[in-house]
Amino acid sequence: MGHLIDRRWMGAALALADRGTGRTAPNPNVGCVLVRDGRVVGRGWTQPGGRPHAEAMALAEAGDNARGATAYVTLEPCAHLSPRGPACTDLLIDAGIARIVAAMGDPDPRTNGQGFDRARAAGIAVTVGVCEAEARAMIAGFLTRRAKGRPFVTLKLATSLDGRIARPDGTSRWITGPQARAHTHLERSRHEAILVGRGTLVADAPRLDVRLPGLEAHSPRRILLSRTPDKDWDTIPSPAAISDLAGVDRLMVEGGAQTASAFLAGDLVDRLLLYRAPILIGEGRAALGEIGLASLTDAHGRWRLRDSRMLGSDRLEVYERA
Amino acid sequence: MGHLIDRRWMGAALALADRGTGRTAPNPNVGCVLVRDGRVVGRGWTQPGGRPHAEAMALAEAGDNARGATAYVTLEPCAHLSPRGPACTDLLIDAGIARIVAAMGDPDPRTNGQGFDRARAAGIAVTVGVCEAEARAMIAGFLTRRAKGRPFVTLKLATSLDGRIARPDGTSRWITGPQARAHTHLERSRHEAILVGRGTLVADAPRLDVRLPGLEAHSPRRILLSRTPDKDWDTIPSPAAISDLAGVDRLMVEGGAQTASAFLAGDLVDRLLLYRAPILIGEGRAALGEIGLASLTDAHGRWRLRDSRMLGSDRLEVYERA
Numbered sequence: 338m339g340h341l342i343d344r345r346w347m348g349a350a351l352a353l354a355d356r357g358t359g360r361t362a363p364n365p366n367v368g369c370v371l372v373r374d375g376r377v378v379g380r381g382w383t384q385p386g387g388r389p390h391a392e393a394m395a396l397a398e399a400g401d402n403a404r405g406a407t408a409y410v411t412l413e414p415c416a417h418l419s420p421r422g423p424a425c426t427d428l429l430i431d432a433g434i435a436r437i438v439a440a441m442g443d444p445d446p447r448t449n450g451q452g453f454d455r456a457r458a459a460g461i462a463v464t465v466g467v468c469e470a471e472a473r474a475m476i477a478g479f480l481t482r483r484a485k486g487r488p489f490v491t492l493k494l495a496t497s498l499d500g501r502i503a504r505p506d507g508t509s510r511w512i513t514g515p516q517a518r519a520h521t522h523l524e525r526s527r528h529e530a531i532l533v534g535r536g537t538l539v540a541d542a543p544r545l546d547v548r549l550p551g552l553e554a555h556s557p558r559r560i561l562l563s564r565t566p567d568k569d570w571d572t573i574p575s576p577a578a579i580s581d582l583a584g585v586d587r588l589m590v591e592g593g594a595q596t597a598s599a600f601l602a603g604d605l606v607d608r609l610l611l612y613r614a615p616i617l618i619g620e621g622r623a624a625l626g627e628i629g630l631a632s633l634t635d636a637h638g639r640w641r642l643r644d645s646r647m648l649g650s651d652r653l654e655v656y657e658r659a
Numbered sequence: 660m661g662h663l664i665d666r667r668w669m670g671a672a673l674a675l676a677d678r679g680t681g682r683t684a685p686n687p688n689v690g691c692v693l694v695r696d697g698r699v700v701g702r703g704w705t706q707p708g709g710r711p712h713a714e715a716m717a718l719a720e721a722g723d724n725a726r727g728a729t730a731y732v733t734l735e736p737c738a739h740l741s742p743r744g745p746a747c748t749d750l751l752i753d754a755g756i757a758r759i760v761a762a763m764g765d766p767d768p769r770t771n772g773q774g775f776d777r778a779r780a781a782g783i784a785v786t787v788g789v790c791e792a793e794a795r796a797m798i799a800g801f802l803t804r805r806a807k808g809r810p811f812v813t814l815k816l817a818t819s820l821d822g823r824i825a826r827p828d829g830t831s832r833w834i835t836g837p838q839a840r841a842h843t844h845l846e847r848s849r850h851e852a853i854l855v856g857r858g859t860l861v862a863d864a865p866r867l868d869v870r871l872p873g874l875e876a877h878s879p880r881r882i883l884l885s886r887t888p889d890k891d892w893d894t895i896p897s898p899a900a901i902s903d904l905a906g907v908d909r910l911m912v913e914g915g916a917q918t919a920s921a922f923l924a925g926d927l928v929d930r931l932l933l934y935r936a937p938i939l940i941g942e943g944r945a946a947l948g949e950i951g952l953a954s955l956t957d958a959h960g961r962w963r964l965r966d967s968r969m970l971g972s973d974r975l976e977v978y979e980r981a
Binding site: 494496497498499500501504508509510511512598601602609611614615616617618619620623624625626627628629630632633636637639640641642650652654656 | 939
């Protein structure tokens with residue numbers, strides 16, 4: 338029972354963490370729920386830009402009610418002092434938290450178990466590993482930046498059933514319907530930056546903003562893949578240069594075919610958003626060009642279906658690295 | 660309750676009808692269940708080539724137990740005498756059937772309501788329209804031949820996520836996995852004929868048979884789309900010539916891209932079997948070429964998703980004319 342209750346509260350903490358998805362770089366998006374006697378006394382999530390941390394926000398909400406409470410956190414509380422604020426571990430100790438349940442440890446060497454150690458030394462019970470897989474997926478941007486030195490990359494493709502993204506003359510309005518396009522806008526709001534190639538910029542002049550009620554302010558930074566600078570755009574000269582994008586831990590690549598292929602050829606795509614309309618186009622522009630495949634065997638085993646749903650009459654499939 | 664029970668027995672009759680799918684042309688594949696006192700006393704389905712009819716088979720099985728029974732039939736019993744056998748309506752009357760429940764009337768002008776009329780005149784209660792939509796779908800081959808003078812055409816495509824059917828050099832073994840390929844063999848067994856173009860014949864030398872345990876004898880007739888005759892194959896010179904294929908009410912088109920496109924351009928495809936492997940190929944051969952689309956708007960509203968399932972790590976989607 339205890340295990341089930343922990344998982345339920347951690348689910349609530351993960352839902353809070355998700356509010357920061359794509360907005361907290363260079364920090365991970367963390368969620369925190371403080372529970373006392375079966376009731377929530379404080380909630381917090383990492384704020385845009387990375388501060389305040391989730392724990393600090395939840396403790397501020399709880400005030401004296403934090404005493405004796407259990408803190409559900411999606412990541413180990415930080416143990417290091419920072420010019421931007423005190424260590425969350427110390428805040429939790431000072432507030433009289435009785436127990437910490439964390440989904441996973443923080444790989445940051447400045448914390449990396451020291452948060453748990455210091456809490457235990459202060460007499461706080463610590464449980465680690467509740468909903469760990471979900472918590473890892475939640476901070477994929479942060480973890481990818483740490484592990485590979487580059488953002489977590491989502492590639493969006495919107496195609497017909499036969500894999501076309503436009504008619505031979507370039508016409509592509511519209512392949513997918515309004516629900517699929519709204520979903521794309523929602524996905525944009527969950528990334529720090531969106532990237533397109535110059536071909537798409539010239540052909541479609543995309544706004545690449547978030548046109549959803551209440552989320553207009555969540556429009557991400559816009560980046561252009563181009564060897565030549567552009568006065569209106571941040572530009573990077575090659576897919577590999579995404580490593581240099583400070584403050585971008587989640588990047589959405591929106592097109593076109595040449596850009597998408599370059600990212601795939603560089604093995605720089607972590608997640609595939611595939612919107613498919615129930616139409617056939619026949620002769621037309623393909624979703625992808627050369628992606629550096631050595632053989633058909635080489636193509637297999639790379640992608641795993643993670644989610645699939647209908648969006649109006651279109652279907653969304655989400656694939657991630659296998 | 661009566662309605663639910665009728666639907667349940669009709670479901671059993673439809674399952675029997677399905678045994679004849681792709682094997683009964685020029686006759687429709689019909690199923691029949693005879694039920695007395697809540698128990699099945701006879702079952703029948705149209706035999707290969709179209710005779711005996713489902714009712715005759717079920718009555719032969721029931722013998723004297725048919726007296727007072729209800730006959731569930733997926734199509735109106737035939738009312739016309741034929742050199743190949745007596746009219747099923749007369750057989751049902753003579754056997755003492757008390758009630759007939761039919762899914763739909765027979766559009767054949769030799770029957771077309773006369774079966775029901777004659778049964779009613781003989782004192783048999785008649786109910787029509789139970790599971791009519793399912794029954795219509797069951798005999799799509801027969802109905803398409805009657806309405807359009809050509810077979811019902813299923814187009815099979817096996818692609819990568821980006822709509823490719825082969826690498827640039829033509830390599831296509833394998834895109835989909837063993838479960839998807841086995842499903843294709845099952846689909847073959849449900850068609851009177853399979854058609855390929857000469858390009859596919861030369862490149863792949865496909866056997867186009869049914870390699871499934873117990874279904875080896877169900878391998879359909881093989882047809883080649885080619886302007887020049889071939890000693891080993893039945894040939895037709897153009898997609899429109901499928902009208903001339905006597906004894907073929909269900910035709911499966913298996914490739915390649917040029918053949919598929921020609922059938923689509925001719926508006927000759929009724930059903931789309933789309934097998935998709937979770938791989939990206941990039942540069943390669945497209946599933947389709949020119950299909951005669953005037954605009955993107957023209958592409959919409961033609962196809963409706965009817966079924967979707969996983970086959971191993973591949974996904975099958977079945978679309979039909981909207």
